[in-house]
Amino acid sequence: MRAVYYEAFGQMPWLANLPDPTPTPDGVVLAVRATGLCRSDWHAWMGHDPDIRLPHVPGHELAGEVVAVGARVTRWRIGDRVTVPFVCACGVCPQCQAGQQQVCDHQFQPGFTHWGSFAEYVAIDRADLNLVRLPDDMTYVTAASLGCRxxxxxxxxxxxxxxxxxxxxxxxxxxxxxxxxxxxxxxxxxxxxxxxxxxxxxxxxxxxxxxxxxxxxxxxxxxxxxxxxxxxxxxxxxxxxxxxxxxxxxxxxxxxxxxxxxxxxxxxxxxxxxxxxxxxxxxxxxxxxSHGMQAHRYDAMLDLIQSGKVQPQRLIGRTIRLDEAPVALVDLDSFRGAGVTVITEF
CATH class of the missing domain: 3.40.50.720 (NAD(P)-binding Rossmann-like Domain)
Structure with a gap:
């Protein structure tokens, strides 16, 4: 797969050809259809996040299509359109049992603890707990703009x-x-x-x-x-x-x-x-x-969006290609422009 990749913090990222991911028994692989650029990705690239292990593929605001499913996954099928919280939960720790998966004791975060979505494909573990189904009329670019923001x-x-x-x-x-x-x-x-x-x-x-x-x-x-x-x-x-x-x-x-x-x-x-x-x-x-949002709260947010009372698509500033992402990532701390930048061509 093609992916944005770096081997040292602060090093200019580049577009690399990397092995395609495979699903874990409880996970899926998504074909990334859109992914947002966020200042958190810049912090990770700078080495400010202790969870990053090099080399690394960034990206955590994503929407995509399920293309491979692990043997123990029950809720998802190939072709499903989904997004995912940037904090993915374990489902069994005291925080998860209390419904507070956004501060899960054993959380993982695509683009931080794991390789992320500035790529053609991304693997998501514990899919039955963490994936969120997209409304049929919501575009991938709008779904990605929900991201962590x-x-x-x-x-x-x-x-x-x-x-x-x-x-x-x-x-x-x-x-x-x-x-x-x-x-x-x-x-x-x-x-x-x-x-x-x-x-x-x-x-x-x-x-x-x-x-x-x-x-x-x-x-x-x-x-x-x-x-x-x-x-x-x-x-x-x-x-x-x-x-x-x-x-x-x-x-x-x-x-x-x-x-x-x-x-x-x-x-x-x-x-x-x-x-x-x-x-x-x-x-x-x-x-x-405030640290992210639980997957089980996405329905309330999506209902508000579907009602028309909020229109997150208005936040989209520009869309770019994957090969433009390295420069855009490095530039994220400059605070230029308005709105959300989303990668839509891979």
Missing amino acids: FATAFRAVVDLAKVSAGEWVAVYGCGGVGLSAIMLAHALGGQVIGIDINPERLALARDLGAVAVVNAATEADVVGVVRELSRGGVHIAIDALGSPTTCANAIASLRKRGRHVQVGLLLAEQRMPPLPMDIVVARELVIMG
């Missing part, structure tokens, strides 16, 4: 923050996760403020439902502006980027008894950022982390 935003906005009508929501970072969060919070009746440094992304944030936007590149007091717009602070703050500045600003934007959800990754030297804990205590704030 829309699904992670769904869990952050719906399951953790529990946004309700009329609440003020500040979303720091208007990349794929942030724009997804804006769309979802707006659909739930939230009054959303989008914060970013890219005017094109801020314009898209408005189009997706933000009632106001703040350009952090030109505004000296981002927190002050957000608190003024929300008449004393937001009820919910989401750091969808992941930096010491956006994390601290998001928390400082909250009104008393507000909720902060940290979605963006802070890795390597940023993994222990300074936080305004005096504000956390004085305002009795709640701080939560």
Whole structure:
């Protein structure tokens, strides 16, 4: 198979010819029909993720067709159209038994712990537990754009923050996760403020439902502006980027008894950022982390999409070929452009 491949962190990836995968007894092999590029893939390529074992094939936001099935798989057949959470679960640990597969004690992650979907084929273990069937009218490119971004935003906005009508929501970072969060919070009746440094992304944030936007590149007091717009602070703050500045600003934007959800990754030297804990205590704030979404919650997300209340396909910025992916991967930290990039030609 053709796949994007690297043998050292920070090394320019290249398109390689690698052996086709075969299914484990409880797994399947998918022909990848579309796969998104995510900043998490860039973090992995940089060596920020301790689970990566070299050499490596990246990619974790995927949709495809089942082309091989292991002997113990009962739910899936060749030709089924599916996607998969970026956190795949074991099904037997205490977290899985409690329904919290997104923090499975024995999780595996295509594109991180295993070779991923920047390839013609990808193997997925424990298929009966982890695969999600796609609606017949959902395209592969839309399904791939759900990836970790829309699904992670769904869990952050719906399951953790529990946004309700009329609440003020500040979303720091208007990349794929942030724009997804804006769309979802707006659909739930939230009054959303989008914060970013890219005017094109801020314009898209408005189009997706933000009632106001703040350009952090030109505004000296981002927190002050957000608190003024929300008449004393937001009820919910989401750091969808992941930096010491956006994390601290998001928390400082909250009104008393507000909720902060940290979605963006802070890795390597940023993994222990300074936080305004005096504000956390004085305002009795709640701080939560969000790490993917369980396969069993996908039906609720897909139902919302099918209702037309959210349209994740609007987040797709451009589609590219597999041979364009190495350069696009290396460039993921530059924050250029708006919307999600999806590989659709292999």
